[in-house]
Amino acid sequence: MTAADLGAMAPYSVIAAAVAVGLAALAVRRSHAFAASLAFAALAAASALAALEAASPPGRVGTLFTLDRYSLFFSSALFAAAAFVAVFAYGYLRERTDGPEELYLLLLSAALGGSMLAAASNLLSLFLTLEVLSVSMYALVAYVRRAPESLEAGLKYLVLASVSGAALLLGAALVFYATGDMRLPPAPPVPLAGPDALVWQAGMLLLLAGLGFKLALVPFHMWTADVYQGSASPATAFVATVSKGAALAAVYRVFAGAAGEGGAAYVALAVLAAASMLGGNLLALLQTDVKRILGYSSVAHMGYLLLPVLAGGPAGAAASGFYFVAYAITMLAALGVLSVLPGGGELAEASGIEDVRGLFRRNPWLAGVLAFAMLSLAGIPLTAVFVGKVYLVVAGAGAALWGLLATLAAGSVMGIYYYLRVVVALFSRPNEAAAGEARVLPGAAVALAVLAVALVWTGVLPATLARVAAVLGG
Amino acid sequence: MILLALLLVPFAGGVLAWAAETVSPLAVRWTALCAAALELVVAAVAWFAYPAPAAGWPPWVAQFQAEWVPQLGISFHLAADGLSLALIALTGFLGVAGVVASWREITQRVGLFHFQLLWALAGVTGVFLAADLFLLYFMWELMLVPMYFLIALWGHEDRRRAAMKFFLFTQAGGLLMLIAIASLYVAHGRQTGVYTFEYSALLGSPAALGASVWLALGFVAAFAVKLPAVPLHPWLPDAHTQAPTAGSIVLAGLLLKTGAYGFLRFVLPLFPAASAEIAPYALWAGAAGTVYGAFLAFPQRDLKRFVAYTSVSHMGYVLIGAFAGSRLALTGAALEMLCHGLGTGALFMIAGALMDRAGTRDMGRLGGLLAALPRMNAWTTAFVLASIGLPGLGNFVAEFLVLAGVFSVSPAVAAVGAAAMIASMVYGVWLLYDVFQGPAPVAGDADASRLPDLRGPEAAVLAVMTAGLVWLGVYPQPAVSAIEAGVGPPDVPVAAAPARAARTAAERAEAPAGVPGGARERAPR
Numbered sequence: 001m002t003a004a005d006l007g008a009m010a011p012y013s014v015i016a017a018a019v020a021v022g023l024a025a026l027a028v029r030r031s032h033a034f035a036a037s038l039a040f041a042a043l044a045a046a047s048a049l050a051a052l053e054a055a056s057p058p059g060r061v062g063t064l065f066t067l068d069r070y071s072l073f074f075s076s077a078l079f080a081a082a083a084f085v086a087v088f089a090y091g092y093l094r095e096r097t098d099g100p101e102e103l104y105l106l107l108l109s110a111a112l113g114g115s116m117l118a119a120a121s122n123l124l125s126l127f128l129t130l131e132v133l134s135v136s137m138y139a140l141v142a143y144v145r146r147a148p149e150s151l152e153a154g155l156k157y158l159v160l161a162s163v164s165g166a167a168l169l170l171g172a173a174l175v176f177y178a179t180g181d182m183r184l185p186p187a188p189p190v191p192l193a194g195p196d197a198l199v200w201q202a203g204m205l206l207l208l209a210g211l212g213f214k215l216a217l218v219p220f221h222m223w224t225a226d227v228y229q230g231s232a233s234p235a236t237a238f239v240a241t242v243s244k245g246a247a248l249a250a251v252y253r254v255f256a257g258a259a260g261e262g263g264a265a266y267v268a269l270a271v272l273a274a275a276s277m278l279g280g281n282l283l284a285l286l287q288t289d290v291k292r293i294l295g296y297s298s299v300a301h302m303g304y305l306l307l308p309v310l311a312g313g314p315a316g317a318a319a320s321g322f323y324f325v326a327y328a329i330t331m332l333a334a335l336g337v338l339s340v341l342p343g344g345g346e347l348a349e350a351s352g353i354e355d356v357r358g359l360f361r362r363n364p365w366l367a368g369v370l371a372f373a374m375l376s377l378a379g380i381p382l383t384a385v386f387v388g389k390v391y392l393v394v395a396g397a398g399a400a401l402w403g404l405l406a407t408l409a410a411g412s413v414m415g416i417y418y419y420l421r422v423v424v425a426l427f428s429r430p431n432e433a434a435a436g437e438a439r440v441l442p443g444a445a446v447a448l449a450v451l452a453v454a455l456v457w458t459g460v461l462p463a464t465l466a467r468v469a470a471v472l473g474g
Numbered sequence: 475m476i477l478l479a480l481l482l483v484p485f486a487g488g489v490l491a492w493a494a495e496t497v498s499p500l501a502v503r504w505t506a507l508c509a510a511a512l513e514l515v516v517a518a519v520a521w522f523a524y525p526a527p528a529a530g531w532p533p534w535v536a537q538f539q540a541e542w543v544p545q546l547g548i549s550f551h552l553a554a555d556g557l558s559l560a561l562i563a564l565t566g567f568l569g570v571a572g573v574v575a576s577w578r579e580i581t582q583r584v585g586l587f588h589f590q591l592l593w594a595l596a597g598v599t600g601v602f603l604a605a606d607l608f609l610l611y612f613m614w615e616l617m618l619v620p621m622y623f624l625i626a627l628w629g630h631e632d633r634r635r636a637a638m639k640f641f642l643f644t645q646a647g648g649l650l651m652l653i654a655i656a657s658l659y660v661a662h663g664r665q666t667g668v669y670t671f672e673y674s675a676l677l678g679s680p681a682a683l684g685a686s687v688w689l690a691l692g693f694v695a696a697f698a699v700k701l702p703a704v705p706l707h708p709w710l711p712d713a714h715t716q717a718p719t720a721g722s723i724v725l726a727g728l729l730l731k732t733g734a735y736g737f738l739r740f741v742l743p744l745f746p747a748a749s750a751e752i753a754p755y756a757l758w759a760g761a762a763g764t765v766y767g768a769f770l771a772f773p774q775r776d777l778k779r780f781v782a783y784t785s786v787s788h789m790g791y792v793l794i795g796a797f798a799g800s801r802l803a804l805t806g807a808a809l810e811m812l813c814h815g816l817g818t819g820a821l822f823m824i825a826g827a828l829m830d831r832a833g834t835r836d837m838g839r840l841g842g843l844l845a846a847l848p849r850m851n852a853w854t855t856a857f858v859l860a861s862i863g864l865p866g867l868g869n870f871v872a873e874f875l876v877l878a879g880v881f882s883v884s885p886a887v888a889a890v891g892a893a894a895m896i897a898s899m900v901y902g903v904w905l906l907y908d909v910f911q912g913p914a915p916v917a918g919d920a921d922a923s924r925l926p927d928l929r930g931p932e933a934a935v936l937a938v939m940t941a942g943l944v945w946l947g948v949y950p951q952p953a954v955s956a957i958e959a960g961v962g963p964p965d966v967p968v969a970a971a972p973a974r975a976a977r978t979a980a981e982r983a984e985a986p987a988g989v990p991g992g993a994r995e996r997a998p999r
Binding site: 318380386387389391394396398405408413420427428462469470 | 541542543544545546586608611612613615616618619622623626627634638641642645646649650652653656657659660
């Protein structure tokens with residue numbers, strides 16, 4: 001690694017340094033406000049640095065990472081998402097737990113692992129960064145440890161994530177065995193026949209399984225609703241945006257184009273995409289809890305997001321970048337609202353559909369943001385995901401993926417049903433037993449306002465984001 | 475710029491109306507009324523200020539274009555010709571009717587209601603103005619959401635299910651259209667190197683002309699659900715019945731018209747060859763709709779459901795007219811859109827007023843209201859006569875043009891369509907007898923003689939609607955010349971190549987290219 005390489009890694013170094021500073025500060029004096037502001041400042045700075053660097057991307061850095069426009073775009077987005085999570089976490093933890101400071105360190109290290117996963121261009125760094133992300137997340141998911149749901153979610157996540165880590169490691173080993181090459185995207189062995197090719201195909205499928213767990217693609221989706229529901233809402237927001245986005249960028253890096261049409265991994269990707277679109281939406285239909293709905297709907301949205309991976313090329317890169325950012329803004333807004341709603345008990349959250357019924361009467365602003373987020377997820381105009389969906393369909397049509405496009409249409413129609421159920425509940429007559437007033441700290445209020453504006457801005461004037469997304473493939 | 479104003483008036487009006495709730499519900503109603511009326515006025519100004527259409531096709535009288543998402547070749551392009559402006563004027567007028575109809579009926583969340591109502595109108599206006607396919611899809615989806623909430627929040631007893639059914643049907647059609655739009659965009663880009671959603675660029679593009687039937691069917695799916703064409707109509711009776719009165723007026727009067735407009739403005743001009751292949755099926759779907767709607771109207775005891783099924787019947791004529799392949803029938807279809815918008819809007823308004831007074835829509839429990847409600851009886855008679863195609867009222871002219879136009883193509887379809895008109899007379903007379911002129915039901919639960927008759931504003935709106943129908947029926951020429959040039963593909967001659975659409979696909983494949991006249995000329999090869 002040269003000095004220039006170190007400079008190029010500046011966005012990531014900032015986060016690593018912040019972890020060290022935060023840890024040292026804890027030894028001196030515990031301060032929730034300091035820990036939260038340190039995390040927020042570091043993440044915001046890292047996001048800005050990554051965005052600046054994307055103007056003239058340095059390309060491959062050392063042997064392990066590639067900082068191109070795509071990875072820097074995702075890194076910047078993931079840092080920004082984590083910064084929002086930090087803001088929501090501050091208000092949430094102040095109410096609910098003692099000793100909240102360490103959460104921000106976990107948040108920082110998880111964000112670091114996630115964004116470096118997006119930049120990994122070697123099987124070694126892929127596994128390493130994925131584990132940094134996963135290990136931080138085990139504790140993050142179970143952080144409110146007095147709440148049994150939180151512990152249950154943490155345990156489920158731990159078991160399934162370690163299984164997926166093992167699958168990924170085995171896949172990496174097989175791919176390396178077949179080709180003797182650890183670079184990403186994995187080059188197929190030449191000639192593509194014989195036992196080596198078989199091992200390579202098996203390795204690619206295991207890599208897909210490992211990353212598929214992180215994305216919660218069907219059939220690796222079992223953990224998703226429980227973890228979404230059980231975790232603290234800010235942690236759920238982290239799972240839904242940072243963790244998903246990092247895994248998505250990795251899937252794009254490993255599989256876009258390289259898998260080759262007709263290859264085992266290509267077919268598996270297509271099958272997983274279709275199964276996730278249908279399965280996620282079908283399972284979400286049955287839920288009565290907003291966080292569980294968001295969990296299963298995220299399965300479907302990750303299925304949609306495999307379309308640009310299969311399509312590849314500049315259109316695919318633009319579509320995956322645009323859609324992910326639109327989706328992340330929406331999910332942060334939705335889970336941000338849920339994180340500030342007062343729950344029934346000391347630790348409980350008010351995330352059932354019955355809990356948010358009539359919220360519009362009690363708190364029109366929060367209800368408005370949540371309603372817009374739901375409409376965005378449903379792909380309704382004036383919101384970000386609507387434009388994202390157009391991007392996906394354009395990319396899919398360019399690659400003639402008619403079957404998956406039809407599945408996407410079917411899945412979206414199903415999605416309408418449960419998203420609108422939530423929105424109608426928001427505007428209906430309130431429940432008798434509704435909990436007290438929401439106490440929204442100024443920071444969370446500003447964050448929600450920013451997210452709501454971004455959500456509508458991206459839906460009405462998509463050119464701002466489209467300009468950035470357009471060059472991702474180049 | 476005036477087109478931008480057409481779009482902004484209902485959007486801004488909706489926001490203002492909602493904001494006016496802090497003052498009083500009455501302020502909300504007046505704001506909404508003024509916004510809708512202003513829409514009507516601006517549409518009229520747009521027509522009279524730009525009397526000479528631009529050269530080329532469609533004959534735009536006004537345009538507005540701004541950059542939107544240049545990375546994807548999307549521009550914010552509004553354009554209007556006589557047909558769009560006529561439909562927007564109808565939008566403004568039915569908006570006024572909707573606000574008047576809601577004056578007494580809506581008492582809960584008045585601000586939000588009028589906001590949704592005006593935004594639904596804005597979405598409809600956007601569809602009539604869109605000259606960019608992305609904008610079309612944007613507006614197409616945008617109008618659904620407020621409509622959904624109008625039904626789901628202010629509707630009658632089974633509102634949630636009806637609203638959801640409406641949304642799922644239209645959303646499925648819309649997504650298929652999105653896929654078709656994207657495929658057209660990609661195909662056009664590959665063939666010409668220019669990636670654009672611009673309507674005028676795609677019009678006559680080799681990609682569109684050579685497009686397979688599947689591509690056209692994506693558009694057809696969206697428009698046929700909205701129209702609705704049998705068998706894609708099951709959402710309609712529920713949605714119309716459960717919606718509040720203003721919702722029913724907007725649904726029947728305007729949302730159905732966006733489907734018809736889609737056929738005339740997008741399917742036929744963009745895909746002439748594919749349209750010709752679809753035409754035989756579309757004609758029979760239309761004919762089936764006319765008969766099916768009329769026959770299902772017979773047994774309905776629910777007044778609003780009854781009117782809803784007559785809509786299915788009337789929109790069948792529009793479908794026939796759109797695909798008959800003659801300018802005569804196309805003009806008839808466009809005229810039918812206006813007449814049906816006025817006539818059915820009025821019938822729903824009356825149904826709402828009746829329900830408001832008698833407390834029921836059940837025709838079995840209504841009856842003998844002639845003595846109590848003489849004015850309402852008179853207006854109902856007028857609109858029922860229009861609906862059954864009485865000469866001298868607009869529907870007659872429109873349906874006659876459609877049937878005359880389709881006769882040369884397929885006498886059988888024309889015969890079925892004409893037969894449906896007979897059925898419509900029976901159900902029309904039946905309605906009048908049951909509700910007004912027949913005997914009162916034995917177990918009437920309210921004292922019918924105490925019911926208040928139509929109020930002044932309601933009667934005024936109905937009077938204007940009647941005047942419109944009489945004008946379209948007696949002297950349709952001004953309206954015809956305003957909308958005629960813009961309907962359908964530009965090269966359908968006044969007397970279309972006979973029997974073109976009726977030929978089977980096999981015969982067409984063998985026939986030499988370049989059948990004189992008609993859409994085939996534009997096809998490649």
